Amino acid sequence: MKACVIVFPGSNCDHDAQHALSEVAGFQADFVWHAETDLDGYDLIMIPGGFSYGDHLRSGAVARFAAAMGPVQEAARRGTPILGVCNGFQVLLEAGLLPGAMLRNAGLEFRHDWVGLRTERTDTIFTSACEPGQLLRMPIAHGDGNYYADPETIAELEGEGRVLFRYCDEAGETTPEANPNGSINNIAGITNERGNVLGMMPHPERASEMILGGDDGAQIWRSLVAHLEAVPVG
Amino acid sequence: MADMTPAAIDDAILRAISLNRTEYARITDLMGRPPSEVELGIFGALWSEHCGYKHSRPHLRTMPTQSEAILVAAGEENAGAVDIGDGLAVVFKIESHNHPSAVEPFQSAATGVGGIIRDIFTMGARPIALFDSLRFGPLDKPRNRYLANGIIGGVGFYGNCVGIPTVGGEVVVDESYEGNPLVNAMCVGLLPHDRLTSATATGTGNPLILVGADTGRDGVHGATFASVEDPEASTRGVVQVGNPFLEKLLIEACLELLETDAVVGMQDLGAAGLTSSAVEAAGRGGAGVKLNIDKVSRRTANLTPYEVMLSESQERMLVVATRGREAEVIALFDRWGLHSDIIGEVTDDGHVTVLDEGNQVARIPIEFLIDAPEYELPVVRPDYLDRVQALDLAQVPESDDLAATLLELLAAPNIASKYCVYRTYDQTVGTNTVSGPGSDAAVLRIKGTKRAIAIATDGNGRHVFLNPRGGGARAVAEAARNVVCTGAEPIAITNCLNFGSPTEPAVYYQFAEAVAGISEACERLGTPVTGGNVSFYNEANNRQIHPTPVIGMLGVLEDINNRSDSAFKDTDDVIALIGPLESDLDGSEYLKLIHGIEAGAPGIDLDLEARVQAACLAGIRSGVVRSAHDVADGGLAVAVAESAIAGGIGATLDIDAADGRRDALLFGESASRIVVSTAPDRLADLERMCGENGASLTIIGRVGGARIALLPGVEVALEEADGAWQYGLADALASQNGRG
Numbered sequence: 011m012k013a014c015v016i017v018f019p020g021s022n023c024d025h026d027a028q029h030a031l032s033e034v035a036g037f038q039a040d041f042v043w044h045a046e047t048d049l050d051g052y053d054l055i056m057i058p059g060g061f062s063y064g065d066h067l068r069s070g071a072v073a074r075f076a077a078a079m080g081p082v083q084e085a086a087r088r089g090t091p092i093l094g095v096c097n098g099f100q101v102l103l104e105a106g107l108l109p110g111a112m113l114r115n116a117g118l119e120f121r122h123d124w125v126g127l128r129t130e131r132t133d134t135i136f137t138s139a140c141e142p143g144q145l146l147r148m149p150i151a152h153g154d155g156n157y158y159a160d161p162e163t164i165a166e167l168e169g170e171g172r173v174l175f176r177y178c179d180e181a182g183e184t185t186p187e188a189n190p191n192g193s194i195n196n197i198a199g200i201t202n203e204r205g206n207v208l209g210m211m212p213h214p215e216r217a218s219e220m221i222l223g224g225d226d227g228a229q230i231w232r233s234l235v236a237h238l239e240a241v242p243v244g
Numbered sequence: 245m246a247d248m249t250p251a252a253i254d255d256a257i258l259r260a261i262s263l264n265r266t267e268y269a270r271i272t273d274l275m276g277r278p279p280s281e282v283e284l285g286i287f288g289a290l291w292s293e294h295c296g297y298k299h300s301r302p303h304l305r306t307m308p309t310q311s312e313a314i315l316v317a318a319g320e321e322n323a324g325a326v327d328i329g330d331g332l333a334v335v336f337k338i339e340s341h342n343h344p345s346a347v348e349p350f351q352s353a354a355t356g357v358g359g360i361i362r363d364i365f366t367m368g369a370r371p372i373a374l375f376d377s378l379r380f381g382p383l384d385k386p387r388n389r390y391l392a393n394g395i396i397g398g399v400g401f402y403g404n405c406v407g408i409p410t411v412g413g414e415v416v417v418d419e420s421y422e423g424n425p426l427v428n429a430m431c432v433g434l435l436p437h438d439r440l441t442s443a444t445a446t447g448t449g450n451p452l453i454l455v456g457a458d459t460g461r462d463g464v465h466g467a468t469f470a471s472v473e474d475p476e477a478s479t480r481g482v483v484q485v486g487n488p489f490l491e492k493l494l495i496e497a498c499l500e501l502l503e504t505d506a507v508v509g510m511q512d513l514g515a516a517g518l519t520s521s522a523v524e525a526a527g528r529g530g531a532g533v534k535l536n537i538d539k540v541s542r543r544t545a546n547l548t549p550y551e552v553m554l555s556e557s558q559e560r561m562l563v564v565a566t567r568g569r570e571a572e573v574i575a576l577f578d579r580w581g582l583h584s585d586i587i588g589e590v591t592d593d594g595h596v597t598v599l600d601e602g603n604q605v606a607r608i609p610i611e612f613l614i615d616a617p618e619y620e621l622p623v624v625r626p627d628y629l630d631r632v633q634a635l636d637l638a639q640v641p642e643s644d645d646l647a648a649t650l651l652e653l654l655a656a657p658n659i660a661s662k663y664c665v666y667r668t669y670d671q672t673v674g675t676n677t678v679s680g681p682g683s684d685a686a687v688l689r690i691k692g693t694k695r696a697i698a699i700a701t702d703g704n705g706r707h708v709f710l711n712p713r714g715g716g717a718r719a720v721a722e723a724a725r726n727v728v729c730t731g732a733e734p735i736a737i738t739n740c741l742n743f744g745s746p747t748e749p750a751v752y753y754q755f756a757e758a759v760a761g762i763s764e765a766c767e768r769l770g771t772p773v774t775g776g777n778v779s780f781y782n783e784a785n786n787r788q789i790h791p792t793p794v795i796g797m798l799g800v801l802e803d804i805n806n807r808s809d810s811a812f813k814d815t816d817d818v819i820a821l822i823g824p825l826e827s828d829l830d831g832s833e834y835l836k837l838i839h840g841i842e843a844g845a846p847g848i849d850l851d852l853e854a855r856v857q858a859a860c861l862a863g864i865r866s867g868v869v870r871s872a873h874d875v876a877d878g879g880l881a882v883a884v885a886e887s888a889i890a891g892g893i894g895a896t897l898d899i900d901a902a903d904g905r906r907d908a909l910l911f912g913e914s915a916s917r918i919v920v921s922t923a924p925d926r927l928a929d930l931e932r933m934c935g936e937n938g939a940s941l942t943i944i945g946r947v948g949g950a951r952i953a954l955l956p957g958v959e960v961a962l963e964e965a966d967g968a969w970q971y972g973l974a975d976a977l978a979s980q981n982g983r984g
Binding site: 019020022023025026029030060061063064065066119120121122123149151153213215218219221222223 | 580672691804
C-alpha cells in the first residue's frame with residue numbers, strides 16, 4: 011500500500027505523518043512536493059499539519075492553490091481516501107473538499123493539549139477498527155481550530171452522520187469544558203458526503219506509539235489498512 | 245570630514261558604537277590610520293561585549309570543555325557537538341535575548357528563538373527541541389505582566405510556526421528582573437556525526453551566497469545595544485521582527501543543501517549581521533573575504549554600506565559554496581522559494597574587504613577584528629555578601645500553620661504549575677516527546693535507536709546572589725539532578741550567563757565566582773561546557789539583576805525503557821529520600837515568600853551530589869525506583885506534593901524534625917536530595933544500591949490516600965494542593981493588560 015504526504019512550504023508535521031504511516035501503519039509513504047501534479051498510484055493521500063505558506067491570508071488559504079491540489083481534488087472524486095490533519099483540515103476546508111471554516115480558537119490562544127475524542131461512527135473507512143463510541147486520546151496543537159459552519163450545513167453534517175469525532179471529557183460527555191477551541195457541537199473531525207475525505211484537528215500521527223504517551227491514533231491507520239486490503243488496490 | 249584622530253573624535257560617535265576612547269586609539273594604532281565610518285562600525289560590532297566577550301573571556305577560558313563525548317568543543321563553532329552513541333551527535337546551545345525583550349517583548353522573544361535555531365541547523369543538525377528560560381519582575385505590576393505575556397506569546401509564536409516542539413524551560417519571578425526581563429532560548433539539534441558542518445570560509449574564489457530575508461535597517465546596532473544599560477530608554481529601531489515561516493524554509497533548504505557536497509561552510513547571520521558572520525567564518529578558515537555589498541538585496545531604499553554591514557534583519561544565512569556549483573545552490577534555494585544572491589568570495593589575503601559598486605569602503609585585517617580587547621578586572625569580594633549571608637533564624641518565627649504555608653508555596657508563581665504557559669507551546673510536533681514540559685527534564689526518543697536524550701534548564705539567581713560560587717555550582721548540580729531523575733546520565737552543558745554591568749565590582753565578582761562554581765561542578769560531575777552566551781549589563785532603574793547563570797544540561801538514556809518520572813505510582817509504595825534529610829533554609833523560596841528574607845549562603849558538597857546522583861541512576865536503571873523528583877524550590881514538602889499531584893495519589897510522611905525546625909525540615913532547599921518511591925519488596929535493593937554508591941537513604945513515608953500528610957497535624961487534601969498548584973501562576977499572569 012502506498013501513501014503520500016503532500017509537502018507545502020511551511021508544512022511541519024510532514025515528517026511525523028510519514029513516520030507514522032511507514033513505521034506504524036505499514037504503508038510505503040512518500041513525500042510529494044506541492045508543485046507535483048501526478049498523484050496516481052497512491053492509495054492514501056495525507057495533507058499534514060503545519061503553517062503552510064506561513065498561514066498568510068488565512069490558515070490553508072494559499073495552499074489550496076498549489077499545483078498538487080488539482081490531483082487531490084480528482085483523487086477525492088475517484089474515492090481515494092484523503093486525510094487532512096490540523097493545517098491539512100484547514101486546507102481541505104479552503105479547497106472546498108469539506109464544508110465550513112475555522113475561526114480563531116475561542117480562547118484566542120494557540121492550544122496544545124492531549125484531548126479526549128468520542129468516535130461517533132465506526133462504519134467508515136477511517137474508524138472501522140474502533141469500538142462504537144470509543145474514546146480516543148490525541149494531542150491538538152493549533153490556534154485556528156474553532157470549527158464553524160452555517161446552521162444548514164451543521165444540520166446536514168449531523169443529519170448525514172458526517173461528524174466522526176467530537177471533543178469529550180473522560181466520561182465521553184461532549185461538555186463545553188472538554189471543547190478546547192469553541193468548535194460548534196464539539197466537532198473535531200468531519201468527512202465529505204462520500205466518506206472518503208476526513209479532516210480533523212487532533213493529530214493521530216502524534217498518538218501512534220505508546221512511547222509518546224498513547225497509540226489511539228493508530229486506530230485510524232488500522233481502519234484504513236483494513237479498508238485498502240479489502241478493496242482492489244490501484 | 246570630521247577629525248577622526250583619537251584626540252579629536254567626537255564622544256557621540258564612540259557612544260553610538262559603545263567603544264571607549266582607549267579602544268578607539270587601539271584601532272587607529274592597529275590600522276595605522278583613522279578607520280572609515282564603515283570600518284569603525286565593523287570594529288564596534290565585533291569588539292562589542294556581545295560578540296567580543298571583552299569582560300568574560302579571561303574567565304570563560306578557565307571552564308572545562310573536554311571529555312570523550314565532545315565532538316566539537318566550546319568556541320570552535322556556533323555550538324558544541326556531543327556524541328550520544330549510535331553514530332549520532334547532539335548540537336545544543338542557549339542564548340539570551342534580554343535587552344530587546346524589555347522594549348518589544350513579543351517580537352524580541354520570537355527572534356531570540358529564531359536566532360538560536362539558526363545556530364543549530366547551521367551545524368548541519370535538524371533542530372528537535374526548544375527550551376525557554378524566562379525571568380520576569382513581580383506579576384502584580386501591569387508592566388511586568390505585559391512583558392511576561394508578550395514574551396511567552398513570542399516564544400510560542402515562533403516555535404509553533406517553525407514546527408519545533410518547546411519541551412521545557414523555566415518561569416521565575418523576582419523583583420530583580422523588573423525592567424530587565426531575561427529571555428534565554430535553547431535549541432537542541434540531532435545529526436549523524438558525518439553530517440557535522442563547519443561555519444568556515446575556505447578555498448580562495450569560493451562564492452559567498454546570502455540567502456533568506458532581504459536586508460533592512462532593522463537591528464542596526466543590535467550587538468552594541470546589548471551593552472546599553474537601560475534598554476527602555478533606547479530606541480525601537482534596534483528591535484528586529486521575526487518571520488518563522490521563512491526560517492522554516494531556511495531550515496529545510498539548508499539541511500537539504502548540506503546533503504550535497506556543494507557547500508564548504510555555512511554561517512547564520514545573528515548579532516552584527518553580515519559583519520560578524522563573514523568575519524567569523526573567514527577567521528575560522530584562516531582566509532579573507534571580499535564582499536560586494538551592492539549585491540545584497542534590500543527591503544528598503546537608500547541603505548548605506550554601514551547599515552548593510554550591520555543590519556540584523558532576521559532569517560538570513562551565509563553559505564560558502566564550492567566554486568562552480570553556485571547555480572545548483574541557487575536553484576535549490578529557488579525551489580524552496582528562497583531568494584539568494586552571490587555577494588562576494590573567499591580570498592587569501594586575510595582581510596575583510598567591503599566594496600560598494602567597486603568602491604572600497606572598508607578593508608581590515610581579520611585578525612584585528614577577532615582579537616577584541618580583553619579586560620580582567622580585580623575580583624574583590626563585595627561587602628553586601630557578609631550582610632546577606634548572615635542568616636539569623638532566631639529572628640524568623642516558624643509559621644504556626646505549616647499546612648497553609650505549603651499551599652501558599654504551591655501557589656507561588658515560582659513553584660506553581662507552568663501549564664498555563666506551556667499549553668500555548670506545541671510540545672509534541674516531531675513525534676519524539678516522551679516527557680515534555682512539567683517534567684524534571686524533558687525526554688526525547690531518538691528514532692531508530694533504543695536511546696533517548698534528557699534535557700533540563702536550571703538557574704537560581706537568588707542562590708547565586710547570596711553565594712556566587714556555591715550558587716553557580718548548584719545550578720549545574722540541579723540541572724544534572726533533573727536529568728538524572730529521568731534515568732539519564734548527564735554528559736554536557738551549555739550556559740547562558742546573565743549578569744549586571746561588569747564594570748560594577750560586585751557584579752564582576754559575582755561573574756568570576758559563579759563561573760568558578762560552574763567549572764567546579766562541571767569537573768566533578770563530568771559535564772563539560774560546550775558553549776553558550778554571556779549577557780552583561782542587565783540592569784534597570786539603577787538596580788542590577790540577580791546574577792543568573794542558566795544551565796542547559798544534556799543527558800543520555802541508553803535504553804529508553806529504563807526511565808522514570810516524578811509521579812507517585814501505587815498505594816503502599818515506599819517514599820524515600822536519597823541524600824540528607826536535614827536542611828538549612830538558606831536562600832529558600834520559603835524565606836523569601838513567607839518572611840520576605842533573602843539571606844543565607846546556599847552551598848553544595850559536590851562529592852555528595854555525585855554520590856546521590858549515582859545512586860538514583862542505579863535505582864532507575866535497574867527498575868527499582870518507580871518515581872524520582874529532585875528537591876528544589878519549596879523543599880521536601882513541595883517535592884512530595886508535586887509527586888503526589890503528578891500521580892493523582894496522596895502521601896503520608898513519617899518524619900521528625902527532632903530538635904530542629906519543622907519549617908527547615910519541610911521547606912529547606914539544601915542541595916543533593918531526591919525523593920524517590922519504590923515497591924516495598926524492592927526497598928532492600930534500593931538500600932543496597934545507595935550503600936554501594938555511598939549515598940544515604942531515608943524512608944520518609946508511604947504513597948496512598950487522598951491527602952498529603954507531612955507531619956502530625958500538618959496535612960492538606962490532595963485536591964486542595966492540586967488546585968493551589970494548578971492555578972497559582974495562571975491567576976498571577978491573567979490580566980487585561982497582557983497579550984493573548
